[in-house]
Amino acid sequence: MTDQSYNFAYLDEQTKRMIRRAILKGLAIPGYQVPFASREMPMPYGWGTGGVQVSAAVLTPEDCFKVIDQGADDTTNAVSIRTFFERTARVETTTATAEASVIQTRHRIPEEPLSKGQIVVYQVPIPEPLRFLEPRESETRKMHSLEEYGLMHVKLYEDISRHGHIATSYAYPVRVEGRYVMDPSPIPKFDNPKLGDMAAIQLFGAGREQRIYALPPYTQVVSLDFEDHPFEASKAAHCCGLCGAQDSYLDEVIIDDAGGRMFVCSDTDYCEARRAAGHKGKDAA
Amino acid sequence: MYVAVKGGERAIENAHSWLAEERRGDRDVAELSVAQIREQLSLAVNRVMAEGSLYDPDLAALAIKQARGDLIEAIFLIRAYRTTLPRFGVSEPVDTGAMACDRRISATFKDLPGGQVLGPTFDYTHRLLDFKLAADGEVPEAPSQPTEPGDVPHVTDFLNREGLIEEAPHDDTPPPDLTREPLEMPAERALRLQALTRSDEGFTLGLAYSTQRGYARNHAFVGELRIGSVPVEMDIPELGFAVEIGEVVLTECETINQFKGSKTEPPQFTRGYGLVFGQTERKAISMALVDRALRWEELGEDFEGAPAQDAEFVLYHADNIQATGFLEHIKLPHYVDFQSELELVRKLRHEAGADQVQEAAE
Numbered sequence: 001m002t003d004q005s006y007n008f009a010y011l012d013e014q015t016k017r018m019i020r021r022a023i024l025k026g027l028a029i030p031g032y033q034v035p036f037a038s039r040e041m042p043m044p045y046g047w048g049t050g051g052v053q054v055s056a057a058v059l060t061p062e063d064c065f066k067v068i069d070q071g072a073d074d075t076t077n078a079v080s081i082r083t084f085f086e087r088t089a090r091v092e093t094t095t096a097t098a099e100a101s102v103i104q105t106r107h108r109i110p111e112e113p114l115s116k117g118q119i120v121v122y123q124v125p126i127p128e129p130l131r132f133l134e135p136r137e138s139e140t141r142k143m144h145s146l147e148e149y150g151l152m153h154v155k156l157y158e159d160i161s162r163h164g165h166i167a168t169s170y171a172y173p174v175r176v177e178g179r180y181v182m183d184p185s186p187i188p189k190f191d192n193p194k195l196g197d198m199a200a201i202q203l204f205g206a207g208r209e210q211r212i213y214a215l216p217p218y219t220q221v222v223s224l225d226f227e228d229h230p231f232e233a234s235k236a237a238h239c240c241g242l243c244g245a246q247d248s249y250l251d252e253v254i255i256d257d258a259g260g261r262m263f264v265c266s267d268t269d270y271c272e273a274r275r276a277a278g279h280k281g282k283d284a285a
Numbered sequence: 286m287y288v289a290v291k292g293g294e295r296a297i298e299n300a301h302s303w304l305a306e307e308r309r310g311d312r313d314v315a316e317l318s319v320a321q322i323r324e325q326l327s328l329a330v331n332r333v334m335a336e337g338s339l340y341d342p343d344l345a346a347l348a349i350k351q352a353r354g355d356l357i358e359a360i361f362l363i364r365a366y367r368t369t370l371p372r373f374g375v376s377e378p379v380d381t382g383a384m385a386c387d388r389r390i391s392a393t394f395k396d397l398p399g400g401q402v403l404g405p406t407f408d409y410t411h412r413l414l415d416f417k418l419a420a421d422g423e424v425p426e427a428p429s430q431p432t433e434p435g436d437v438p439h440v441t442d443f444l445n446r447e448g449l450i451e452e453a454p455h456d457d458t459p460p461p462d463l464t465r466e467p468l469e470m471p472a473e474r475a476l477r478l479q480a481l482t483r484s485d486e487g488f489t490l491g492l493a494y495s496t497q498r499g500y501a502r503n504h505a506f507v508g509e510l511r512i513g514s515v516p517v518e519m520d521i522p523e524l525g526f527a528v529e530i531g532e533v534v535l536t537e538c539e540t541i542n543q544f545k546g547s548k549t550e551p552p553q554f555t556r557g558y559g560l561v562f563g564q565t566e567r568k569a570i571s572m573a574l575v576d577r578a579l580r581w582e583e584l585g586e587d588f589e590g591a592p593a594q595d596a597e598f599v600l601y602h603a604d605n606i607q608a609t610g611f612l613e614h615i616k617l618p619h620y621v622d623f624q625s626e627l628e629l630v631r632k633l634r635h636e637a638g639a640d641q642v643q644e645a646a647e
Binding site for chain 1: 633
């Protein structure tokens with residue numbers, strides 16, 4: 001790629017304008033899935049093309065950009081997307097959550113609370129929370145417009161009657177401002193409570209499915225549950241082996257072939273910052 | 286001792302270098318030129334142009350070279366390039382009646398004005414490996430004779446004169462552009478055809494085949510299949526009239542389908558239509574069959590629940606770039622969602638007492 005031959009942040013201005021309109025509409029109707037004319041990007045559908053298009057549309061030359069995948073800045077696809085914007089937009093990049101003005105993420109929300117002025121861009125594979133209950137787009141759009149969410153409640157109820165719990169551990173559906181049921185992207189349900197009342201703007205991009213949706217700052221977001229089975233954000237019942245954090249979401253790492261394993265923060269920036277501040281987990285050298 | 290994994294950037298760079306080396310192959314073997322691919326692998330080039338929705342044989346050949354012959358990867362390269370191009374305007378509808386045909390056959394009439402022209406087809410070749418090709422044998426020039434210029438009428442027009450086939454619905458409203466607007470349901474026929482012409486050849490073939498085997502059977506005859514070049518004209522506002530800006534090779538297939546009539550339509554033949562860039566006749570015929578199957582509603586037929594009748598099913602799954610991307614993305618890290626599933630399954634097993642059984646066994 002000859003970097004000069006493409007427009008700032010790859011997309012042409014017309015396309016960005018079209019995406020920004022979809023974003024504004026999404027912000028005006030929180031949780032509503034806005035159809036947009038997703039473009040073919042130079043990376044495959046399913047690898048974050050929706051998030052990349054949203055980031056391209058909101059980035060300015062003054063921004064500082066962070067990309068995480070599974071909470072980590074150095075997973076291969078996060079590296080690839082960060083490099084893409086370094087080349088096509090030449091924006092400053094960072095791994096520090098607090099320094100970033102735009103954070104593109106796949107499957108996690110950073111542990112560190114986000115602040116006013118920041119934008120989080122989620123990569124979304126299947127934006128439709130009702131999709132696995134009803135495969136037809138024409139039907140699910142109708143269900144949203146009629147606020148017909150009974151099917152979802154029946155599904156959750158059936159989980160409880162079969163398993164004693166709601167057997168959804170990630171992409172756990174939420175209701176936005178008492179109106180739209182929304183898929184928060186495949187974040188673990190541990191992250192769900194961070195969605196509501198967040199100071200940052202949250203944008204969701206689904207490239208292949210051609211949908212954008214959004215949560216403006218301080219939006220009410222409620223994870224679906226029942227009075228007698230309240231929602232519970234869960235994580236592995238351990239501390240981070242490296243930094244000792246008790247409050248972070250943990251990845252399980254297999255360390256030998258004898259069943260040995262340890263738990264470490266999935267948010268690498270959070271973990272590094274804690275270790276730099278002198279915190280030590282039981283497995284730290 | 287576990288150390289957090291680093292070095293994604295270097296791993297990616299090294300993988301790219303290795304890929305470039307593998308693409309080149311044995312350096313003792315001469316490198317393949319783009320022109321060789323364009324001239325000698327032209328059917329691959331045609332498929333890449335058709336499904337890439339970009340008519341440029343040189344770029345398609347380059348994409349095939351870059352993709353190591355993986356045609357879906359080549360189509361992806363072309364699509365990603367196409368999306369960066371400015372859009373100047375829209376051509377006049379091409380007139381396939383004015384096609385300079387290399388091939389034109391009808392399966393419904395033994396002879397007809399314009400004649401049957403076999404053209405460069407595999408149809409009657411015996412599929413025996415030709416070892417002369419392995420020995421670099423030069424090919425003798427094919428015999429040729431001058432053609433009579435003039436329009437070649439469409440077979441369906443003959444049937445139309447008797448009213449035996451439905452009128453092709455005439456509509457001058459500009460069709461929507463699938464590459465600039467999100468695909469929304471229900472999709473009108475122009476949009477469906479647009480999606481089908483760039484759809485995956487294998488998927489479309491499979492669907493078309495399923496209609497022949499009884500999943501929404503519609504008894505298709507190839508009324509006509511023609512391949513050749515047509516001029517492309519564009520109205521230039523500054524000039525006030527249309528000028529020819531180039532030529533494209535197209536494959537057009539019109540099927541004639543049996544139809545007993547419905548509550549709204551009299552008994553008559555119905556149409557399926559396929560039009561694809563390049564010499565791509567398997568795709569064009571498949572497209573025509575699927576187009577016909579998708580028309581059940583406007584013809585007042587029953588929905589039999591067949592996949593080929595289901596526009597949402599067909600159109601949302603026919604694009605190989607979307608499909609391959611989503612399919613292959615499951616290679617990406619899913620540690621976080623898998624971890625949450627691990628916790629859930631452990632919890633459910635604990636409550637079901639399964640983990641105690643395991644411990645007792647140990």
